[in-house]
Amino acid sequence: MVNCCGLVTDNKEPVPLKGIDAQLEVKDHVATLVSTLNYENKEDKPLEAVFVFPLPGDAAVCHFSAQIGKTHIVAEVKEKQQAQEEYDDALSSGQQAFLLEESDESPDIFSLKVGRLPPGESASIRLEYVTELAVQADDGLRFCLPAVLNPRYQPQGSEGPSVQVTSVPASLVPYSLSFSARVSSPRPVSKIESSCSLEPLQYINADQTQATVKLGGGHKFDRDIELLIYYKDTHQPSAVVEAGQASAKPGSLMGDPVVMVSLYPEFPQSVMSSLAACGEFVFLMDRSGSMGDRMNNSAPQETRISSARDTLLLLLKSLPMGCYFNIYSFGSSFEHIFPKSVEYNEKTMKEALEKVEKMQSNLGGTEILQPLEHIYSQACILKHPRQLFVFTDGEVGNTKEVTDLVKKNAGSHRCFSFGIGEGASSALINGMAKEGGGHAQFITGADRMQPKVMQSLKFALQPSVADISVSWDLPKGVSATVLSPPITAIFQGQRSLIYAQLTGPSSEAADGSVTVKYSLAGHSSQNQLHFNLKPAEDSGLTVHRLAACTVIRSMESEERTQKINQDEEMKKKVVEISVQSGVSSCFTAFIAVNKDSGEAVQGPMVRRNIPTEMYRICALMDMSYSAPLRSSGFDQSPTYEGSAAKSFNLASKKKKGGIFSGWFGKKSSCKKIERAPNFSSEYSEIGSARLATELPHSLTVGVQSQKDPVLQLVSLQNASGSWMLDEALAAVLGKTKEEVEKAKPELVNSEVWASILALIWLHGFKMDAKEEWELLSMKAASWIKAQNAPCVSECVEAGNKLLHCSMKKEALGL
Template sequence: MDCCGLLTAQKEPVPLKSVEVELQVRDHVATVVSTLNYENKEDKPLEAVFVFPLPGDAAVCHFSATIGQTQIVAEVKKKKQAREEYDDALSSGQQAFLLEESDQSPDIFSLSVGSLPPGESASIRLEYVTELAVQADDGLRFCLPAVLNPRYQPQGSEGASVQVTSVPASLVPYSLSFSARVSSPRPVSKVESNCSLDPLQYLNTEQTQATVKLAAGHKFDRDVEVLIYYKDAHQPTAVVEAGQASAKPGSLMGDPVVMLSLYPEFPQDVMSSLASCGEFVFLLDRSGSMDCPMNNSKRDQTRIGSARDTLLLLLKSLPMGCYFNIYSFGSEYEHIFPKSVEYSEKTMEEALKKVEKMDADLGGTEILEPLQHIHSQPCIPNQPRQLFVFTDGEVCNTKEVISLVKKNSGSHRCFSFGIGEGASSALINGLAKEGGGHAQFITGADRMQPKVMQSLRFSLQPAVEDISVTWDLPKGVSVTVLSPPITAIFQGQRSLVYAQLSGQVGASSAAAEGCVMVKYSQIYLWSLLSPVCRLTVHRLAARTLIRSLETENDEDRGEPDEGVKKKVVELSVQSGVSCAFTSFIAVNKDNSEVVQGPLVRRDVPTSSEYISESKLSVEFKVFGQDCGSFPSLYCFSVGEVQVAVPKQPPRDPLLQLVSLQKASGCWLLDPALAAALGKTSEEVENTKPSAVNQEVWATILALIWLRGFKVDAQEEWELLAMKAASWLRAQNAPCVTECVEAGNALLGCNMQKDALGL
């Protein structure tokens, strides 16, 4: 059967024909313009409903529709008022369009296209602005989400879950065209993607402007991820954006707004001093969806399997003297120890035995309860809490989860990892942002281990505190900082600071450049302010304020009070940026012809990385009456829906070696180590210099093997190798040079003692 997804009565696909996306990147922020083209091929008027993902921190700022020669621009109104206007328009035969954010998660929007007459086409234009997240390798990540997996509804939570009509990713019936233009004060060094790109085209000799496109023939069957790299990535920048001429002076949209971008690089002596303390809490998703493969083109490892391997590396890399615990969750949660325990050989081995047995067998995705339990535990003196969260991020109580992390942000940092296509960017980015940590996404052919180990390294590096921000502005100009204050700066963590400039900010004072000085640990950063006439920064500043206000909860009810709601709605309407309490509404009041006949609802399918076999059906509604339902149709090969688990491949040699390391950092000389090194026990034992004990010899061999054969995976084993070298130095062993030479001869390497950290 070739047809797929939700079909009309004539077995025709639903009417979304194509998606066109233009991306404009300015330094660390992006403006995205999406055009959705619909066509009604039926003989009845349609209401098409398309539920789709957007980046979690996106600020939707424009929504319009073109039907024939008529363009209708939407207005931002209170959600209830917008819904009433939409329903009124449909009942009177007018065309109407409604765009609104999900009540549960800020990264899900639904678009309703009402009264599309038979044979008619409609073009919907959607514009949003967003901050680009910085990856651990200094790349800026833009993701155009295509995959929207159904969000899990926790037991007892209020409100209906977002209804998503999903089809297997390869069967999405609409195409995508995508182009990007990048400009920055710094040269663009490269642009990479998980999809095929045409070659990067530079637009000037300084290479500060460039364009790139998706290669022809791309089906919108997976998230489009674009990574942008600049030269001098750590250079601070500040951009001033002129206010809107039509807006009232003194208002957010009427005044200039400045965006300060800080992404510092600390001196090497600061970076080399890794902490030897901390309470490390690992929270692992064991819901059913974690049994999906990491990569659709590779069936050899599941998400839960990769997570087990990652926990092995994490546990081997922890410093002696720290504390740790491991939680896992699904519909319920478990923890390995009643409370965090001191890291030792005994506790590490006990934890690893339990990790090896962990499967994706705990049902749903209820992350809130284990987080509440973690935060209810008293902190350990002089052991700063570091929380690592691994999830495929498909929950619908995202705002509640992020609010909890924000409430406890003074006592911990949170590092989050979104696994697989469709992980909620609102959840993953929100956890890291409110928890002062770092967010990482593991998609496509990405390996989880190097990204997680980068974050562990960040967590072990010292924070810079006692930060001061000084504004030196022209006379008559004052500044109001809109972003929460910066209390600490970590290596690899980018901060964007938005501020409103008020007073005598005319053309003359704009020419007199201002200066921002950020001082921390005797390092000074400064940037000159130069005006830019766009509204991207204003809208992102408004979004920052809106998000901050939305999480100011009424203590008794756990939700924003009416005064806060009113302030948020006013700011949303003034800035044209949607929020949880407003929607975009457009009604074609010029349409003289009333649309005749019953209105049939069609849900446009969204790509899903996995589809459950059971209970997926779609309701049809005509004039609000239930006309029954029929199951959505899918194409699956039998092998994809079999419950049988394929045989696991033999263990990676690197993980085999790592699994043998002791908590102290050393290895034992035994047959298992010899096998991991690819040698016999006799070869390993007979070549040992006589004056050296077995553990020192075994540890030197392991270090030589890592440096000699696994240099491409250095990020994964670097911390445990540093621990091993530290253990070796503490032994004051004789004949280390002789050991290294003998080890090189045995393994066929040429490592120097210094390269091993000895």
């Protein structure tokens, strides 16, 4: 039987979740979020409310409690099977119970069950988690409160737990959301940006090291809430020592002090001045149906796949001559442009671009594992380190399997991952980059994909750091046990985090230091940080919980990759640390039972599934997926044509593994779907509007390129970095070919002249897009200098006159 949320049925049954209040506190680069979920049962019988929702994939859930009237219950962390049995036992005996558990397949999906809420009763659920904020390539710290839960695609034939999910359009989500944030740091807060409307930033103190911000009015559940926090002088190394928990056993992780060290390695300028001219660059592009969705509402003609095509154009034009490259694309199956990576030159670049222009979002589901396995099976090219770029909207059910594969092959490559659009799985995107020693980026809201990708290409062109070691200099009798996995990648200006447990007696006045040594381009380098051992005040065990989460995730990964599922030893260790620290894991769950109610709640209990906003639900999938979905399990029968009229309700099967049993299951699909007559007319309008905006592929390829003169100019550049003097170039410059030829100095050949004009135009008119064209302009400048052309200064002067600019030769890199 399919259980529908009340809002979805004809009976108009009420939804028990009334509102969510989320309060964020950010201290430097650590965020603590407290969410309060308010439930009310307006029905005449007791109910069980089930809410499936996303959280950041690297978050440590550390508190779960319930308030029913005057009764306050704090949940305990217990082994998952035990917690599930206690929950079932409580319900069968008429008691109120609450269960919070993590999906077995992806650490960014949680299920909250509020069991046996009596008629007319209210309950307030408090959920708290801590997370590290990732540093973006533009030095902003990114926090994301996921509000969008996309259907996760499960590969054909895979067995896995699943969950019952109900989805509705954003305008019909029946509960409200309020969100506020308080930010504090030793350094001034320079600005806070968001993809959502915010009220003006309010500074609390004169030195602007503390600030508050709130979500603006009218926010709808059509997007994640993303904050980008910028501090002045953000690249400052720091160390925070946190005292252990007084009630915990000395010598345990929670009983001893823990230090969190943040390092920002600075590479020698001599190394950074010359980016690598070698490497194997492998681009893996998602071409599943959802990539046909719009990038954002402000540019309705730009879809994710069209933006991806433009991005590949920029990437291919920016690669150094002599490197190797290949492009793979995937959906339910995968394709490649070349059988194996080829040397980058004019011929191979043009051949690749011709095929890129024809790419559509027509390959069905999101099976990323198979192309990754194929890429890793290809032999690496000597003296050309492999750099893998993965672009996906991140909707897979086998997240842990994918990240484990990347980890297994971490020694042969660096992985740079890009989450495209609302609802991209943070566990997948961050996990691939972390395990692959690369960098993760998220493209949401009105973000353009191109500048973020080009920032990551700069990282990929940095030489690989080798022989990384960490050493400690501490007072006599004090030792440090590193809790973090070994550092495998270091990038210029990017943060490296280390957690360590400190044991032994120490004076609070004593100092210690940590040194990271590494080899870069054959030269030995090191970064050292001195810190005081005095514990920070009012830290609330945040550092301990983040450290515990780091240890738990590392052990979970080790348990999976070493295939020791039959050996219970690793699982016992994870459960022990999880219970001791109060931090969730895939083997544990939070359980709370109200034993103070006195008498059992009478009557048969009904189930109400809380609807989650889904940005791309099945309602739009049949408009996106133009390839047959044979392996995805989506029903293709005429009955389901125009699936805009469907609600995404999957039957839940009670398994030993928990309630995750109808969504992540075999062939994750829309087969078990009921029509929702209430939605049919509205969804049909959505579909009609979408179809009206989607042009045939022959008309949409390069739509953005035609409108964007920068991409037009880039498309004309040769692989060497030069431009040809022709009518197309002249048109971008706003001139005729005759005007351009007439202004050319006599002794200079046409190619050099055209390339100098292109550089002047970029620097003179398009500095706002410099991140996108900076690398290819450096390549152009290198080509011009290699020609030893006469009269370069005269060319720049003549070019300035022609284009009405005033650029200096030095500014152009000449």
